[in-house]
Amino acid sequence: MKNPLTTASGTSGYAFEYGDFVDLRLLGAFVTKSITLHPRKGNAPPRIIETRAGMLNAIGLANVGLEAFVAEKVPQLREMGLPVFVNVAGTAIDDYCQVARRLNEVDVVRGLELNISCPNVKEGGISFGTDCGQVAGITSAIRAAAPDKVLVVKLSPNVTDIAATAAAAVDAGADALSLVNTFTAMAVDVDRRRPMLSNGNGGLSGPAIRPIAVYMVHRVYSQVARKHNIPIMGMGGIQTARDALEFLIAGATALSVGTALFVDPTAPVKILDGLADYCRRHNLSALREVIGSLQFPEPGKGYKSTYA
Amino acid sequence: MSATTHPRGLFDAQVISNRQICREHFRLVLSVKDFPAAAPGQFVQLGCRDPHAPPDEPDEHEWIDADDPGLRTRSLVAPTPLLRRPFSLAGAEPDPQRPGCTLLEIIHRVVGLGTARLAGLREGDAIDLLGPLGNGFPLPRAGQRAVLVGGGVGIPPMIYLARALGAADVGGVAVCGVTTADLLPLTWADGVAADPQGLPTRCIREFADFGIDAVVASDDGSVGVPGRVTVALQRVLDHLALPAGDVVVYTCGPERMMRAVTEMSQARGLTTWVCMERSMACGMGTCQSCVCRVNDKSSDDGWRYRLVCTDGPVFDGRVLIWD
Numbered sequence: 001m002k003n004p005l006t007t008a009s010g011t012s013g014y015a016f017e018y019g020d021f022v023d024l025r026l027l028g029a030f031v032t033k034s035i036t037l038h039p040r041k042g043n044a045p046p047r048i049i050e051t052r053a054g055m056l057n058a059i060g061l062a063n064v065g066l067e068a069f070v071a072e073k074v075p076q077l078r079e080m081g082l083p084v085f086v087n088v089a090g091t092a093i094d095d096y097c098q099v100a101r102r103l104n105e106v107d108v109v110r111g112l113e114l115n116i117s118c119p120n121v122k123e124g125g126i127s128f129g130t131d132c133g134q135v136a137g138i139t140s141a142i143r144a145a146a147p148d149k150v151l152v153v154k155l156s157p158n159v160t161d162i163a164a165t166a167a168a169a170v171d172a173g174a175d176a177l178s179l180v181n182t183f184t185a186m187a188v189d190v191d192r193r194r195p196m197l198s199n200g201n202g203g204l205s206g207p208a209i210r211p212i213a214v215y216m217v218h219r220v221y222s223q224v225a226r227k228h229n230i231p232i233m234g235m236g237g238i239q240t241a242r243d244a245l246e247f248l249i250a251g252a253t254a255l256s257v258g259t260a261l262f263v264d265p266t267a268p269v270k271i272l273d274g275l276a277d278y279c280r281r282h283n284l285s286a287l288r289e290v291i292g293s294l295q296f297p298e299p300g301k302g303y304k305s306t307y308a
Numbered sequence: 309m310s311a312t313t314h315p316r317g318l319f320d321a322q323v324i325s326n327r328q329i330c331r332e333h334f335r336l337v338l339s340v341k342d343f344p345a346a347a348p349g350q351f352v353q354l355g356c357r358d359p360h361a362p363p364d365e366p367d368e369h370e371w372i373d374a375d376d377p378g379l380r381t382r383s384l385v386a387p388t389p390l391l392r393r394p395f396s397l398a399g400a401e402p403d404p405q406r407p408g409c410t411l412l413e414i415i416h417r418v419v420g421l422g423t424a425r426l427a428g429l430r431e432g433d434a435i436d437l438l439g440p441l442g443n444g445f446p447l448p449r450a451g452q453r454a455v456l457v458g459g460g461v462g463i464p465p466m467i468y469l470a471r472a473l474g475a476a477d478v479g480g481v482a483v484c485g486v487t488t489a490d491l492l493p494l495t496w497a498d499g500v501a502a503d504p505q506g507l508p509t510r511c512i513r514e515f516a517d518f519g520i521d522a523v524v525a526s527d528d529g530s531v532g533v534p535g536r537v538t539v540a541l542q543r544v545l546d547h548l549a550l551p552a553g554d555v556v557v558y559t560c561g562p563e564r565m566m567r568a569v570t571e572m573s574q575a576r577g578l579t580t581w582v583c584m585e586r587s588m589a590c591g592m593g594t595c596q597s598c599v600c601r602v603n604d605k606s607s608d609d610g611w612r613y614r615l616v617c618t619d620g621p622v623f624d625g626r627v628l629i630w631d
């Protein structure tokens with residue numbers, strides 16, 4: 001990757017949907033919408049609702065399915081000239097493996113991002129992403145199904161300790177981790193006393209989740225990723241270069257921009273400019289120097305006072 | 309219809325004027341440099357921030373729910389809309405004062421946070437927008453007559469359509485439905501009243517200027533034909549008494565209204581173009597939030613979802629499945 005900026009899965013389509021708005025070639029990598037074995041229509045509308053500083057979505061993994069993706073979208077991805085990560089989702093381990101095996105043969109695909117964290121994907125009532133045994137099981141199955149691809153496991157934030165699922169994924173063969181996916185959440189129509197989304201609950205994204213996402217990235221970095229030398233793709237509410245820096249300093253190596261693209265498709269390019277500017281101001285020879293550079297001064301010392 | 313191939317982009321806009329035109333509607337005129345050619349039925353995604361609010365400064369704010377003014381709350385920080393809000397173009401024409409600029413007209417009703425912010429815009433303010441988005445209405449063939457059926461906030465795209473019909477020298481009738489007289493976001497032509505029986509007259513300036521007659525209907529009977537817009541539409545179609553191939557119906561408004569309009573015009577064999585509305589996050593075809601159902605024989609269960617933002621918002625009434 002020539003720079004750390006990528007699109008977040010599900011927020012930039014399959015390839016060139018943002019074509020007119022932004023030159024995606026300026027980014028470091030492209031991450032596709034989740035692809036499943038068979039086409040999925042997705043949930044009935046309304047599928048989104050805005051909440052304070054965020055939004056809920058329950059798209060329901062609507063996508064064209066593996067075969068149409070390979071036939072129609074892969075040729076477009078080839079033109080993009082960027083490392084491509086295909087986000088893979090499913091409802092059973094076998095589905096995931098079939099998709100992974102097929103994509104393992106597609107040259108333009110650099111890696112797979114394993115979506116085990118979609119609130120709507122369930123097996124035996126337990127989401128794949130919240131149980132360490134299941135995380136390990138599916139990660140090693142995909143590792144075997146797609147031996148030639150970089151395997152990124154996208155972690156669910158809907159867990160008590162994200163370091164535990166992160167460790168399970170790394171032990172089972174993940175090359176990288178991405179976090180966070182959306183937080184399961186709900187908004188209520190107070191007049192009709194029913195959920196705002198047809199699906200009932202949805203996933204919260206946007207600036208509202210950023211501080212939690214930064215914390216989770218730091219926790220995974222300090223507990224798991226640093227010692228295994230596993231890169232983290234950090235995301236959750238990134239809108240500006242300052243937001244991006246928080247993630248980098250907390251331990252992320254790459255960054256994905258999701259919800260912010262809906263408001264400004266050029267946001268990642270603006271973030272890149274802001275990062276370059278930061279490097280200049282802080283005399284850094286490479287952005288790499290800030291990754292995981294978070295320091296904890298002694299209690300009471302060295303903190304910036306809001307009232308200074 | 310295929311996905312749009314016109315250039316689209318993110319543009320800075322300057323507020324030229326923002327005037328309240330009836331109880332809850334505002335007409336916002338923006339000047340935008342290098343805006344691509346647009347067509348009636350297309351829309352823009354406006355960033356709804358308050359340019360007069362101090363940036364990032366907590367500000368105690370009385371927040372009044374637009375739907376339920378009884379719900380008053382004090383909140384420490386004024387809520388700011390995150391996502392853009394979609395609005396149909398009510399007009400797009402070259403800016404006579406600023407070379408290379410386009411004047412975009414938007415008519416919006418204050419219903420919530422974002423539209424309340426738009427209502428506060430003043431001349432000279434800067435906002436930004438994505439556009440032009442979606443596909444416009446196919447225009448009638450020469451010799452055909454257009455019937456424009458707009459309800460409430462579905463009226464604005466009809467104003468732009470009337471302008472295009474005028475330029476193409478196609479005649480027509482606009483049928484405008486509102487709940488009550490002071491929610492009519494249109495201007496009365498001097499000395500011409502709406503006919504209470506539903507006879508088309510040159511009563512609305514926005515339509516009369518382009519040679520289009522108009523009929524107004526109100527749910528409470530406070531103006532024009534009493535009752536739903538379909539009551540007036542039926543009278544207009546009876547009055548026109550033209551063969552099916554000579555009339556094209558265009559509609560935009562609440563979904564229940566568009567469904568009734570489509571069913572009525574299809575029963576008469578008329579081509580009907582429907583401008584759909586859905587809650588949207590992106591407006592650019594990436595988030596998959598804005599789906600509506602259409603017939604699809606190749607699908608197992610006979611239907612599939614299409615995106616209102618890029619496959620629409622204008623759909624052929626024959627393909628839509630009403631929920």
Ligand SMILES: Cc1cc2nc3c(=O)[nH]c(=O)nc-3n(C[C@H](O)[C@H](O)[C@H](O)COP(=O)(O)OP(=O)(O)OC[C@H]3O[C@@H](n4cnc5c(N)ncnc54)[C@H](O)[C@@H]3O)c2cc1C
Pocket residue numbers: 188189190191192351373374375376389393394395396397415416417418419420421422423424461462464465584585586587588621
């Ligand atoms: C293609 C397209 C074209 C459009 N063209 C136009 C146009 O030309 N003119 C126009 O005026 N509009 C138009 N609209 C509609 C316009 O986009 C919406 O009115 C606008 O997005 C509302 O934004 P808001 O922030 O003001 O309201 P929001 O704050 O988003 O609220 C919307 C409604 O939901 C209610 N609501 C919110 N939260 C709750 C809750 N918890 N419980 C109960 N109720 C709640 C609000 O009170 C309000 O009535 C168009 C829409 C589309 C998709």
Ligand SMILES: Cc1cc2nc3c(=O)[nH]c(=O)nc-3n(C[C@H](O)[C@H](O)[C@H](O)COP(=O)(O)O)c2cc1C
Pocket residue numbers: 008009010011033034057059061087115118154180181182204205206207209235236237238256257258259260589595
């Ligand atoms: C509309 C929408 C659709 C999404 N679809 C997917 C998806 O298909 N697969 C996936 O792994 N994550 C999906 N996500 C989650 C994002 O990739 C990302 O993890 C999350 O939104 C947090 O980043 P953000 O706050 O920058 O949006 C989706 C998010 C949104 C808002």
Ligand code: FES
Pocket residue numbers: 587588589590591592593594595596597598615616617618
């Ligand atoms: S609004 Fe995002 S796909 Fe239509």
